[in-house]
Amino acid sequence: MQLFLQNMVNAMQWGSFYALIALGYSMVYSILMLFNFAHGDIFMVGSYIGFGVATALLGLTVAFNFPLPGWVILVFTIILSMFLTSFVGMFIERVGYRPLRDAPRASAAITGLMIGIILETGNLALLGAERLSFPPLIDTVIFTVGGVHLTNKKILIVGVSLAMMYALHVFIQKSKWGMAMRAMSYDFQAVPLMGISINKIAPLTFAIGSGLAAGAGILYSLAYPVLDPYMGVLLGWKAFVAAILGGRGSILGAALAGFVLGFIEIFSVWIFPSTFRDVIAYSIILLILTIRPHGFFGQAHSTQLRL
Amino acid sequence: MRLVIRNLQVSYDKIRALHGIDLTISQGEIVCIIGANGAGKSTTLMAVSRMVPVEKGSVMEFCGHDLLGYPPEKVVSELGISHVPEGRRLFGNLTVRENLTLAAFARNDKAGIARDMDQVFTIFPRLQERISQLSGTLSGGEQQMLAVGRAYISGRKLMLLDEPSMGLAPLLMISMFEALKEINKSGTTILLVEQNARLALKFARRGYVMENGNIVMEGEAMELLDNPDVKKAYLGG
Numbered sequence: 001m002q003l004f005l006q007n008m009v010n011a012m013q014w015g016s017f018y019a020l021i022a023l024g025y026s027m028v029y030s031i032l033m034l035f036n037f038a039h040g041d042i043f044m045v046g047s048y049i050g051f052g053v054a055t056a057l058l059g060l061t062v063a064f065n066f067p068l069p070g071w072v073i074l075v076f077t078i079i080l081s082m083f084l085t086s087f088v089g090m091f092i093e094r095v096g097y098r099p100l101r102d103a104p105r106a107s108a109a110i111t112g113l114m115i116g117i118i119l120e121t122g123n124l125a126l127l128g129a130e131r132l133s134f135p136p137l138i139d140t141v142i143f144t145v146g147g148v149h150l151t152n153k154k155i156l157i158v159g160v161s162l163a164m165m166y167a168l169h170v171f172i173q174k175s176k177w178g179m180a181m182r183a184m185s186y187d188f189q190a191v192p193l194m195g196i197s198i199n200k201i202a203p204l205t206f207a208i209g210s211g212l213a214a215g216a217g218i219l220y221s222l223a224y225p226v227l228d229p230y231m232g233v234l235l236g237w238k239a240f241v242a243a244i245l246g247g248r249g250s251i252l253g254a255a256l257a258g259f260v261l262g263f264i265e266i267f268s269v270w271i272f273p274s275t276f277r278d279v280i281a282y283s284i285i286l287l288i289l290t291i292r293p294h295g296f297f298g299q300a301h302s303t304q305l306r307l
Numbered sequence: 308m309r310l311v312i313r314n315l316q317v318s319y320d321k322i323r324a325l326h327g328i329d330l331t332i333s334q335g336e337i338v339c340i341i342g343a344n345g346a347g348k349s350t351t352l353m354a355v356s357r358m359v360p361v362e363k364g365s366v367m368e369f370c371g372h373d374l375l376g377y378p379p380e381k382v383v384s385e386l387g388i389s390h391v392p393e394g395r396r397l398f399g400n401l402t403v404r405e406n407l408t409l410a411a412f413a414r415n416d417k418a419g420i421a422r423d424m425d426q427v428f429t430i431f432p433r434l435q436e437r438i439s440q441l442s443g444t445l446s447g448g449e450q451q452m453l454a455v456g457r458a459y460i461s462g463r464k465l466m467l468l469d470e471p472s473m474g475l476a477p478l479l480m481i482s483m484f485e486a487l488k489e490i491n492k493s494g495t496t497i498l499l500v501e502q503n504a505r506l507a508l509k510f511a512r513r514g515y516v517m518e519n520g521n522i523v524m525e526g527e528a529m530e531l532l533d534n535p536d537v538k539k540a541y542l543g544g
Contacts, residue, residue, distance in 0.1 A: 176409070179401065179405050179408065179409050180409060182398070182400055182401060182405075183398040183400075183401060186398045186399060186400045186401070187396055189358070189396075190392065190396035190398070192358075192378070192379035192380040192383070193356065193358075193389070193390050193461070194380075194383065194409050194410050194412055194413075194461050195381075195384035195410075195412060195413035195462065196380055196409070196412045197380040197381075198380075
């Protein structure tokens with residue numbers, strides 16, 4: 001039982017990363033019917049931006065001899081990095097995807113893969129092959145509750161992730177921009193008839209998705225403080241699987257499936273040797289998708305599918 | 308205010324749908340376009356709202372503005388031309404209130420929006436009763452009301468209506484056209500496309516008859532109703 005709870009805690013943390021990244025895939029898919037295959041690499045870029053912001057803030061506090069507590073720097077790092085990374089997303093939309101809006105979806109998918117490669121190798125060219133280590137902004141504090149080890153970081157990661165998801169939910173349900181995004185997911189072509197420019201909603205969606213990916217990147221770096229240019233590849237693909245598992249274009253589904261994926265991975269390690277993790281985990285997911293091809297909340301698209 | 312269309316040509320994948328049509332509408336008019344399926348009626352409306360690209364040489368002007376210089380969303384938000392498209396295209400995953408709110412997306416005049424919302428509910432009290440319902444669950448008549456209400460809020464100098472009678476029971480058709488007349492009286496110019504030619508011609512002041520992408524006849528609605536060719540082709544003898 002104790003071990004079970006411990007695994008639950010770990011799975012919640014691990015699932016948070018998948019969920020936050022999967023949301024970006026799903027949001028873009030729901031309004032533009034395309035999967036942004038560069039999204040995993042936006043997570044990577046977000047982590048590096050987080051590294052840059054954190055390092056700069058630490059440098060400033062030293063330069064001005066104005067020591068700030070680590071958690072203050074962390075808060076600023078998260079906010080600033082999400083903000084900056086959202087521009088990366090908007091830039092990718094503008095340069096990579098907008099010119100292909102009426103092109104076959106396969107072209108857009110290939111473009112996404114290429115943008116991903118450019119981001120990875122561009123990073124390699126710019127910063128070199130050496131791995132960076134994310135500055136330890138806060139110290140790890142371990143609590144033991146009923147034999148289950150909790151750390152302040154795990155609580156923070158899960159808490160901040162859930163808060164971000166809730167904020168996204170409120171934004172999509174209550175704001176007029178969120179309303180426009182929902183409308184666009186229902187009928188792409190009718191949106192301009194309401195006087196709304198698709199070229200405003202699409203960048204906004206990329207901005208939010210990229211911001212969430214950056215948030216995930218910094219939270220991830222808190223737990224695993226090693227940055228390398230390819231860190232977003234496998235994680236990105238797995239989050240993409242979560243987006244599919246949740247149901248293409250379903251926001252709630254993506255978040256839920258992110259956590260489900262985390263649970264399946266962590267629990268397969270509990271039961272089987274850890275080298276078997278992904279084989280077991282993804283066989284299970286394959287099985288789920290065989291039974292539910294449209295995922296948890298996906299609908300069989302008919303008229304609106306633009307693939 | 309005038310909508311002037313000259314030599315409007317539209318092609319879909321090299322197949323010409325409109326062969327250079329001319330059409331003029333003055334302020335406050337109700338004008339209808341009648342014709343068979345595939346005559347180019349819907350395409351004409353879509354060209355005006357910039358939903359389909361037009362060929363070189365086409366001229367479209369509205370209140371002295373060159374329509375070709377406006378993207379679709381600005382045709383609505385800046386020129387005040389709204390389009391109730393074929394099939395209504397409501398956002399079925401949004402409630403009635405959200406559909407109407409969305410129609411005001413580009414507007415910033417809070418008081419004006421509230422006034423127009425009230426006006427919509429005065430014209431279509433049924434929408435007020437259904438305000439929190441998902442629009443996808445409305446009946447056909449209610450959906451048509453919402454589509455028109457949405458257009459009223461988004462832009463109402465000129466309203467383009469594609470088959471407002473489609474799928475409605477005869478009694479509902481009549482009340483829909485009465486509502487449209489009311490909207491017209493408040494200053495909205497109306498251009499509508501109809502397969503129900505008799506109803507459209509009784510409602511409109513002037514009419515155009517389209518065949519195979521051309522305008523083959525135009526005139527006062529009363530004249531067209533009495534015209535033997537129109538009678539034979541579109542009014543069932």
